[in-house]
Amino acid sequence: MATNSAIPDVERKVLAASLIFVAAMLGLIAYAAIRLGISVPTCVTGIKPFEEGELIRVGPGRYEAHVVAKTWSFKPNRIKVEKGSVVDFYVTSKDIVHGFMIEQTNVNLMAIPGAVNYAQARFEKAGTHQILCHEFCRAGHENMMASIEVTP
Amino acid sequence: MSQSSSKEAEFFPRGAIAFFVLMVAFFSIVWMFFYVLMIRRH
Amino acid sequence: MIQKNLRAVIVLELLFPLTLLLFGAYHGVLQVLYRAGLIQDTSFLGIGYYTGLTAHGVINAIVLTTFFGVAFGHAVISQQLEQSVSAPAAKAGAALMILGTLVAAGPIFAGKADVLYTFYAPMKAHPLFYIGVVLLVVGSWVSFWGWIPGYLRWRRNHPGRKTPLGAVGIFATFIIWQMCTLPVAYEVLVQLIPWSLGLTAGVNVVLSRLLFWFFGHPLVYFWLLPAYVMYYMIMPRLAGGKLYSDFYARFVFLAFIVLSTPLGLHHQFTEPAISSGYKALHAALTFLVAVPSLLTAFTLAASLEYGARQNGGQGLFAWWGKLPYLDKERWLFPYLFLGLVIFILGGITGIVNASYSMSAMIHNTSWIPAHFHLTVAGPVFLAILGMSLYLSVGLLGKKIAAPAVAVSIPYVWTVGVFTFSAGLFYGGLKGVPRRTNLGMSYLDPLSDAYRPDWRIGEYIGAVGGCIMGLAVLLFFYVLVRSLASTRSEQESDSFALPVSEAYHDEDIGVVRNFRPWIVAAVIAILISYIPPLIQVLGANYPLVSE
Numbered sequence: 001m002a003t004n005s006a007i008p009d010v011e012r013k014v015l016a017a018s019l020i021f022v023a024a025m026l027g028l029i030a031y032a033a034i035r036l037g038i039s040v041p042t043c044v045t046g047i048k049p050f051e052e053g054e055l056i057r058v059g060p061g062r063y064e065a066h067v068v069a070k071t072w073s074f075k076p077n078r079i080k081v082e083k084g085s086v087v088d089f090y091v092t093s094k095d096i097v098h099g100f101m102i103e104q105t106n107v108n109l110m111a112i113p114g115a116v117n118y119a120q121a122r123f124e125k126a127g128t129h130q131i132l133c134h135e136f137c138r139a140g141h142e143n144m145m146a147s148i149e150v151t152p
Numbered sequence: 153m154s155q156s157s158s159k160e161a162e163f164f165p166r167g168a169i170a171f172f173v174l175m176v177a178f179f180s181i182v183w184m185f186f187y188v189l190m191i192r193r194h
Numbered sequence: 195m196i197q198k199n200l201r202a203v204i205v206l207e208l209l210f211p212l213t214l215l216l217f218g219a220y221h222g223v224l225q226v227l228y229r230a231g232l233i234q235d236t237s238f239l240g241i242g243y244y245t246g247l248t249a250h251g252v253i254n255a256i257v258l259t260t261f262f263g264v265a266f267g268h269a270v271i272s273q274q275l276e277q278s279v280s281a282p283a284a285k286a287g288a289a290l291m292i293l294g295t296l297v298a299a300g301p302i303f304a305g306k307a308d309v310l311y312t313f314y315a316p317m318k319a320h321p322l323f324y325i326g327v328v329l330l331v332v333g334s335w336v337s338f339w340g341w342i343p344g345y346l347r348w349r350r351n352h353p354g355r356k357t358p359l360g361a362v363g364i365f366a367t368f369i370i371w372q373m374c375t376l377p378v379a380y381e382v383l384v385q386l387i388p389w390s391l392g393l394t395a396g397v398n399v400v401l402s403r404l405l406f407w408f409f410g411h412p413l414v415y416f417w418l419l420p421a422y423v424m425y426y427m428i429m430p431r432l433a434g435g436k437l438y439s440d441f442y443a444r445f446v447f448l449a450f451i452v453l454s455t456p457l458g459l460h461h462q463f464t465e466p467a468i469s470s471g472y473k474a475l476h477a478a479l480t481f482l483v484a485v486p487s488l489l490t491a492f493t494l495a496a497s498l499e500y501g502a503r504q505n506g507g508q509g510l511f512a513w514w515g516k517l518p519y520l521d522k523e524r525w526l527f528p529y530l531f532l533g534l535v536i537f538i539l540g541g542i543t544g545i546v547n548a549s550y551s552m553s554a555m556i557h558n559t560s561w562i563p564a565h566f567h568l569t570v571a572g573p574v575f576l577a578i579l580g581m582s583l584y585l586s587v588g589l590l591g592k593k594i595a596a597p598a599v600a601v602s603i604p605y606v607w608t609v610g611v612f613t614f615s616a617g618l619f620y621g622g623l624k625g626v627p628r629r630t631n632l633g634m635s636y637l638d639p640l641s642d643a644y645r646p647d648w649r650i651g652e653y654i655g656a657v658g659g660c661i662m663g664l665a666v667l668l669f670f671y672v673l674v675r676s677l678a679s680t681r682s683e684q685e686s687d688s689f690a691l692p693v694s695e696a697y698h699d700e701d702i703g704v705v706r707n708f709r710p711w712i713v714a715a716v717i718a719i720l721i722s723y724i725p726p727l728i729q730v731l732g733a734n735y736p737l738v739s740e
Contacts, residue, residue: 004698010165011442011493014172018488021176022481028187029477029550038194038551040463042470043729091466096317096740097399099558103625106194106554110465113316113738115400117466134558134627136244136310138317139236142635145643163503163697165438165496170510172492179542183549189623190552 041109044118047090055079063087069098069111072140074131079148083126087148091117099134102148110135126152195690197272199281201589203288207265208582210292211258212673214299218253219666221246226614226659229630230652231637243631244308251311252302255570257295259417260330262578263371264291264337266420267364269585270427271341273691274358275348283340290333298326310629312406313386315397316740321390324382331375338368356706359443360693363423366447369712370454371416373719378409389739396737400467400730407458408723415454417570419447421577424530425494431694432527433517435501438493440696444705446486446493451708452715453483456722463553467733472726473550479722480548487541494534500697522597529580532604536572536611543568543619558629560651561622564615571611571662576604579669587676591686595675599668607665614658621651 032038053068053075061084068075069091081087091100093111100109100117107119123129133144196204221241227233228243236243264287272279301307301320309319313327345365349357381402388394426443430436437443459476462468499513507513517531518524543565546552556562587594594600618626626632626648635643637652704710 004162005700006698007441007700007702008439008698010169010496011439011489014169014492015485015489017172017176018485021180021488022484025183025545025549026478026481029552030474032187032191032551033474036191036194038190040470040473040551040553041466042473043467043733095738097314099627101558101625101627104193106190108464108554108557110462112399112403112466114398114735115466115733117464132625132627134630135314136247136317136629138244138308141629142631143643163500165492165499167499167502167507167510167513168438168492168495171495172488175491175538176488178538179545182542183545186546186549186552186555190555193555 038106041117041119044090044116047116047118049092049114049116050090051094061085065089067091067100067111067146068094069100069133069144070094071096071098071137072133072144074100074133074144074146077146079146080151081123081148082151084122084124085150086120086122089119089121091119096137097135098137098144099132101132101134103130103132105129123148123150126150195273195277195688196269196589197277197279197281198687200268200272200279200284201686203281203284204265204268205586205589207261207268207288207291208586210295211253211261212582214253214295215258215666216670218250218258219663221250222254223659223663225250226652226656229632229637230656231633231639231649232656234633234638236631236634241303242305242308244310245302245305247629248308248310249302252298254575255311255417256327257330258578259570259574260334261291262582263367263416263420264288264334266423266581266585267341267368268337269589269691270360270364270423271344274361274693275341275344278341278344278348280340280343283336287333287335287337287340290329290336292333294326294329294331294333296326297329298323300326312410314406315386315389315399315402316738318390318740321387324387324390328379328382328387331379335372335375338372341365341368356440356701358693359437359440359696360423360427360691362444363419363426363447365708366451367416367419367423369451369708369715370412370419373715374409374412374416374455377405381405381409394737396739398735399738400465400733400735403462403465404458404468404726404730407461408455409458410461411458412454414569415450417574419450421530421533421573422447422490424577424581425490425534426497427694428692429494429527429530429694430497430501431692432524432530433498433501434504435497435499435694436697437694438496438500438696439698439700441698441700441702441705442489442493446490448705448708448711449486450483451711452718453479453486455715456718457483458723459726460548460550460553463550464557467730467735468726469729472722472729475722477548477550479718481545484541484545484548487537491534491538497694497697498531520601522601525594525597525601526580526584528601528604529576532608533573533576536568536576536608539612539615540565540568540572556622558627559622560618560626560628560655562628564618564622567611567618568615576607579603579607583669583673583676585691586673588689589686590677591682591684591689592676592679594672595679596672600672603665603668603672606668607662610658610661610663610665612658613661614655617651617654617656617658621648621655624648624651626651
């Protein structure tokens with residue numbers, strides 16, 4: 001018989017191998033989320049939408065930053081914390097959609113008008129981290145930045 | 153379907169299997185690199 | 195044979211967007227020059243950076259891909275389902291699509307729709323931009339509807355016969371398209387157009403994004419599946435081989451109907467207002483949709499291997515050498531083959547993007563365009579270029595000009611896009627943002643924000659982008675010269691797309707019917723999207739305007 005009308009068995013095995021491959025990656029991601037606490041932004045309740053940006057010192061080495069993104073600035077623009085601080089970032093926008101990315105951290109958020117986003121970062125080393133907007137927001141987008149200074 | 157006289161044994165795609173194994177191995181290495189990077193940046 | 199009364203429509207639908215591609219590609223090259231800081235300005239030759247970026251995205255990723263899907267669909271359906279395409283529907287569809295494109299192009303080139311191809315609210319564009327997009331999409335629907343009566347008739351006239359594979363693939367493409375364009379139609383018609391006309395106070399931005407990305411992911415399968423049709427239906431024949439398994443080819447197309455849509459949240463991992471639990475579900479489904487593509491890689495390799503061994507290919511790997519890489523007679527082959535090579539990297543970087551918490555490393559950095567230039571500007575674009583040339587030359591009875599150049603274009607493109615993406619992947623991991631005119635700040639040595647360590651990624655990207663531009667110029671050279679050659683009515687009448695035989699030609703009931711797969715798709719969408727939709731609607735986000 002030149003052509004076979006039976007499903008080739010090897011394809012079934014390739015399908016199984018593919019499913020195992022993706023399941024393995026999903027398993028590792030689940031492990032990172034559940035055991036190591038590495039996850040993605042979720043819906044935050046319990047914080048009222050804020051109009052003004054401010055840095056609130058909650059305790060020694062503990063801060064809450066309310067960040068308001070607006071064309072084309074972040075408020076507060078310069079955040080100063082001491083080495084070893086843990087900062088809860090709450091981020092929103094006053095006008096259109098902006099991005100909020102803090103270099104050398106895992107904080108990478110979208111700032112959306114009407115909603116509040118949240119991420120936490122711990123600043124172990126002294127130095128300055130740049131914050132920038134990475135979602136197009138018209139003319140001054142390429143100059144929309146802020147910074148976090150971590151003092152020794 | 154027409155029958156060709158030169159086809160005696162069933163074609164078994166061992167070359168495709170070798171390619172697929174290499175491709176998935178490559179994917180695994182690349183993905184693990186980023187997984188480890190993510191953990192380290194946390 | 196392709197219906198005679200569709201010839202003009204198909205050729206028009208191929209050549210109209212290709213003409214626009216001249217602008218789209220020009221703006222692509224300009225992008226890399228701005229980003230490398232070689233142009234340090236907000237505009238060049240009268241067109242702003244973000245205007246150009248909008249034109250680049252809309253022309254290349256929306257207009258070109260939609261027109262091509264319809265045109266190629268007309269060709270495949272009419273050839274495989276016995277000339278049953280409704281020509282009036284095809285013409286009406288083409289008219290709407292062309293009108294829509296022109297209507298949207300006006301505000302774009304006038305700088306009144308600098309919103310990029312994602313048009314995120316509450317950045318407002320001129321109402322004609324949104325109206326043009328609606329007309330383009332409705333035109334594609336009408337073109338699709340014109341295939342349905344003929345298909346149903348064909349099924350009635352051929353009970354027991356399998357629907358030809360190419361037609362199955364095209365229908366899968368457009369079933370996905372029909373389903374996923376509905377939420378974005380709601381976003382545009384109900385939320386955006388009234389607001390842009392001043393009839394409403396603002397937009398529920400969170401809802402608009404949920405609706406857009408409901409559409410935004412299956413959009414990429416709308417782009418990709420016509421290329422898959424070529425890979426399964428045409429490529430094995432070009433290589434002298436056979437499609438290894440007809441059943442698995444059908445299974446893949448039908449699986450995409452189910453799995454293409456219920457996972458759009460992976461584009462929204464870093465957004466507020468949606469629970470991480472729902473995002474996790476979508477991440478898991480995204481991993482599942484990788485499976486049909488992994489299967490495709492194997493099936494296509496097996497199909498090529500069959501052909502290569504027929505040509506004397508030996509060994510475990512040496513047989514790869516027996517494929518028609520530089521054969522001027524089969525010049526279409528490298529457009530398809532190299533697209534798949536590019537897609538290997540496009541695929542793994544896509545899997546990284548889907549990997550939930552990994553998004554913090556790469557979201558909205560230059561990594562993202564690096565990824566999607568290895569997918570939409572890889573397999574999809576090369577398939578569009580190759581098949582547009584093949585179809586327009588064939589339908590018009592012309593001869594391909596400079597076949598040596600024609601066969602080399604995908605190689606030039608591959609070098610270019612790999613170089614481009616290498617630079618932007620590297621930069622992205624260092625934090626270089628996308629959608630940003632870097633030359634005005636981060637790559638301006640006189641700016642306080644200057645980042646010298648970001649130069650290398652963008653310089654490499656610029657080299658790649660220029661090579662891609664060169665490939666496009668070579669393509670237009672071949673296209674124009676071919677279309678200018680003398681026409682042969684006989685060649686035109688006898689032209690048909692090559693169709694591969696199947697090695698395993700199985701007849702399995704579950705892949706012989708669209709209905710169960712469409713039902714499964716709807717169920718999957720309901721499960722994955724109703725909870726986040728309820729969450730978003732329940733939170734009553736305010737109407738916002740810019």
